[in-house]
Amino acid sequence: MFLDSCRLALRRLPLTLLAATMLTTVAAALTRAETVGPVTDEIGVVKIPKGQPILIGGLLVLSGPDLGLGVDASRGAEIAFDDHKNMLVGHPLKYLPEDGGCSVEGGQTGATRIAANKQIVGVIGTSCSSEARGGAPILWNAGMPQALTSATAPALTAPDRPAGLQGIARFVYNDLNAAAAAVKYAQSKGYKSVATMHDGSLYAEQLANVFATQWKAAGGTIVAAEAISPSDTDLRPVLTRIGTAKPDLLFAPIFVGASGYLVRQAKEIPTMAKVPVLGTDAVLAPAFLDAAGDAAVGYRLTGIDSDPKLMGPKYGDLVAKYKAKFGEDPISGFHGNGYDAALAMMTAIEKVAKTDADGTTYIGRKALRDALMATKDLDGMTGKLTCDKYGDCGASYFAVFEYTSGDTSTYKIGTNPKKVYP
Amino acid sequence: MIQEWLRRSTAVDWFLLALRLLVVAVVGTGFVVGLFHPRYGREEWFSFLAFGLTIGAIYALIALGYTMVYGILRMVNFAHGDVFMFGAYTGCFTLIACNRAGLLSENPALCFVLATAACILVSGAIAVLAERIAYRPFRKGRSLAPLISTLGLSFVLEYSARGMFGAQNKAFPTIPMIDGMVSFSVFTVPRAQVVVVLAALLTMVALTLIVMRTKIGTAMRAVAEDKDAATLMGINVDRVIVFTFVLGGAMAGIAGLLYGLVFKQVSFFMGFFLGVKGFGAAVLGGIGNIPGAMLGGFMLGLVESLGPALFLEGLGVEAPYQLRDAIAYTMLVMVLIFRPRGLLGERLSSARA
Numbered sequence: 001m002f003l004d005s006c007r008l009a010l011r012r013l014p015l016t017l018l019a020a021t022m023l024t025t026v027a028a029a030l031t032r033a034e035t036v037g038p039v040t041d042e043i044g045v046v047k048i049p050k051g052q053p054i055l056i057g058g059l060l061v062l063s064g065p066d067l068g069l070g071v072d073a074s075r076g077a078e079i080a081f082d083d084h085k086n087m088l089v090g091h092p093l094k095y096l097p098e099d100g101g102c103s104v105e106g107g108q109t110g111a112t113r114i115a116a117n118k119q120i121v122g123v124i125g126t127s128c129s130s131e132a133r134g135g136a137p138i139l140w141n142a143g144m145p146q147a148l149t150s151a152t153a154p155a156l157t158a159p160d161r162p163a164g165l166q167g168i169a170r171f172v173y174n175d176l177n178a179a180a181a182a183v184k185y186a187q188s189k190g191y192k193s194v195a196t197m198h199d200g201s202l203y204a205e206q207l208a209n210v211f212a213t214q215w216k217a218a219g220g221t222i223v224a225a226e227a228i229s230p231s232d233t234d235l236r237p238v239l240t241r242i243g244t245a246k247p248d249l250l251f252a253p254i255f256v257g258a259s260g261y262l263v264r265q266a267k268e269i270p271t272m273a274k275v276p277v278l279g280t281d282a283v284l285a286p287a288f289l290d291a292a293g294d295a296a297v298g299y300r301l302t303g304i305d306s307d308p309k310l311m312g313p314k315y316g317d318l319v320a321k322y323k324a325k326f327g328e329d330p331i332s333g334f335h336g337n338g339y340d341a342a343l344a345m346m347t348a349i350e351k352v353a354k355t356d357a358d359g360t361t362y363i364g365r366k367a368l369r370d371a372l373m374a375t376k377d378l379d380g381m382t383g384k385l386t387c388d389k390y391g392d393c394g395a396s397y398f399a400v401f402e403y404t405s406g407d408t409s410t411y412k413i414g415t416n417p418k419k420v421y422p
Numbered sequence: 423m424i425q426e427w428l429r430r431s432t433a434v435d436w437f438l439l440a441l442r443l444l445v446v447a448v449v450g451t452g453f454v455v456g457l458f459h460p461r462y463g464r465e466e467w468f469s470f471l472a473f474g475l476t477i478g479a480i481y482a483l484i485a486l487g488y489t490m491v492y493g494i495l496r497m498v499n500f501a502h503g504d505v506f507m508f509g510a511y512t513g514c515f516t517l518i519a520c521n522r523a524g525l526l527s528e529n530p531a532l533c534f535v536l537a538t539a540a541c542i543l544v545s546g547a548i549a550v551l552a553e554r555i556a557y558r559p560f561r562k563g564r565s566l567a568p569l570i571s572t573l574g575l576s577f578v579l580e581y582s583a584r585g586m587f588g589a590q591n592k593a594f595p596t597i598p599m600i601d602g603m604v605s606f607s608v609f610t611v612p613r614a615q616v617v618v619v620l621a622a623l624l625t626m627v628a629l630t631l632i633v634m635r636t637k638i639g640t641a642m643r644a645v646a647e648d649k650d651a652a653t654l655m656g657i658n659v660d661r662v663i664v665f666t667f668v669l670g671g672a673m674a675g676i677a678g679l680l681y682g683l684v685f686k687q688v689s690f691f692m693g694f695f696l697g698v699k700g701f702g703a704a705v706l707g708g709i710g711n712i713p714g715a716m717l718g719g720f721m722l723g724l725v726e727s728l729g730p731a732l733f734l735e736g737l738g739v740e741a742p743y744q745l746r747d748a749i750a751y752t753m754l755v756m757v758l759i760f761r762p763r764g765l766l767g768e769r770l771s772s773a774r775a
């Protein structure tokens with residue numbers, strides 16, 4: 001009986017194929033060049049009836065060892081929405097965050113969930129570059145532009161980026177600048193030979209490579225370029241290998257989990273015990289102190305310089321509101337970026353939304369993305385933001401921080417870790 | 423004999439022979455070139471050996487649980503990795519409590535005994551739970567239902583742990599007694615690794631004694647050989663099955679504690695990866711074979727540690743440590759190409775108990 005049904009299906013195959021092709025073509029045509037109400041848009045139009053909320057999605061890492069990256073930015077975005085009284089062009093504002101898990105698969109899963117809800121206008125996030133690689137094409141295929149909060153890989157806004165990444169506007173620094181800051185710091189300390197280590201993720205691999213290129217151009221040497229996988233727990237063999245090369249510095253822009261193992265195990269290897277380690281603000285979170293304990297003392301990382309003098313008075317207000325709303329100090333360095341991403345998204349929506357006499361609002365998708373990319377002189381938390389034509393809108397000063405204690409309760413940006421450069 | 427083989431061989435046999443020769447050639451080249459690599463001195467090779475033995479010991483303990491259950495029940499217990507994870511968390515919490523009470527620095531031996539007892543209890547209890555929920559209801563049928571339900575139980579355990587303990591890594595407290603390095607003439611090894619390998623070996627000896635010398639151990643071996651004959655001999659098969667699960671769970675619990683002592687961090691998802699490796703080690707040694715599981719575990723650990731340095735560097739691969747897992751599983755496949763029944767041969771019951 002099973003064979004019979006197989007045969008039947010096969011016979012009907014050409015017909016089924018034809019029907020499927022027709023349906024997909026029709027469906028594809030439906031998402032192109034729409035005119036709804038007063039708005040015509042090449043990609044599609046979102047219609048929000050009177051009294052209905054405008055939906056803004058979020059794709060950030062909200063669980064796992066790196067949740068500091070996503071939760072911090074998400075909270076910053078929520079404060080931005082609160083500051084705008086949770087109302088936008090006469091509609092209430094609803095924020096729907098999804099967990100991207102800081103991985104390509106997580107980004108794809110979260111993006112698919114968001115894209116299924118056609119009423120979502122734009123997305124805050126992603127927080128990890130791998131999430132963007134997996135999720136951004138899905139979101140842009142559904143016509144939802146994204147305002148990145150901490151995904152810093154250069155490939156996301158490169159001039160030759162693929163069509164799937166065209167919906168990205170980045171409100172955080174580009175790693176080309178982060179690498180330059182790391183190079184400057186290493187030069188200031190007089191280091192000559194550096195070993196790099198990445199974990200195969202888009203972010204870490206690109207940053208390690210960019211750093212190596214810039215370091216070599218600045219006259220330094222790279223004595224080892226190693227890689228692990230993000231879920232690796234035993235880093236002793238690879239650290240032994242790096243130790244044989246006798247580097248002055250180990251540049252390891254990896255995430256919280258692997259960094260915890262790194263600092264603990266480096267101390268057990270005689271050749272690596274004295275070698276300083278430089279990471280990035282991917283580990284600027286109390287979760288790192290949880291993972292590394294006392295081995296975290298002395299670990300240095302590059303990060304956004306959140307010196308109040310540089311950030312301006314609004315930043316102090318943001319931190320105060322953060323503490324009042326969530327009951328703790330900021331858990332990472334990206335709350336300002338989350339705020340700015342949300343602010344830019346809201347500003348862009350206000351620019352392109354058209355409300356008719358009934359109170360129904362229409363938002364063109366391509367128009368929204370263009371408005372987001374055309375952000376100019378936006379007064380954000382992280383500075384005056386202007387986007388270049390490839391979607392890079394971030395502005396940051398960099399500093400190098402150092403952890404002084406392994407006690408999680410003492411975590412506070414500026415104290416533990418404290419700023420050591422410039 | 424060769425003429426006999428030539429007469430009876432088929433294309434498949436020739437292909438397999440060619441494959442085996444190719445594998446030997448590639449691995450051999452990598453090995454020989456890697457051995458004379460100027461990069462590593464004696465100390466580095468010894469460090470690799472030490473790491474390999476440590477992680478191998480942990481894989482061996484986990485593999486024992488898989489192999490014992492499979493030997494009797496012909497069923498893979500996918501929830502076993504999560505029993506290990508719960509053991510690690512129990513060890514973590516016990517040691518943190520000890521640390522808070524100040525006992526860890528004063529009387530570390532007592533703390534270890536308490537932690538070991540707690541791990542065995544908790545892991546054994548969860549193993550019994552696995553038997554009750556995921557295996558016993560399906561005894562009557564002939565389907566693959568037990569397999570799928572252990573998979574489901576595995577997810578339930580993982581995400582319960584996540585709900586209870588949080589999604590972040592949890593750190594073990596620093597234990598002064600096993601901190602620091604030990605020197606053997608020229609070589610230095612972290613003290614924690616020595617402790618772990620010794621403890622694991624002790625546990626394996628204890629397991630062998632239980633299985634070989636006690637009444638319940640003999641009953642286990644009897645059920646593993648022939649369930650019906652065992653029943654006729656008056657053995658309570660149900661009780662033996664529960665005991666097998668408990669024994670395997672206890673091994674996993676101790677492995678969890680030892681893992682925590684070496685790596686000092688635990689997370690809710692660690693059972694998944696280590697469970698897969700442990701199962702691989704069990705298959706490598708010959709599924710159902712207890713000494714095989716021990717051997718397979720140590721071999722897997724050593725290949726993971728020495729493999730990248732020994733083979734891949736010799737073959738000129740960039741950043742070889744990223745491919746560590748690939749090496750471990752490739753070796754598993756290669757051993758099975760040469761010896762499909764595992765290193766020491768399978769030992770399965772004639773029918774599922």
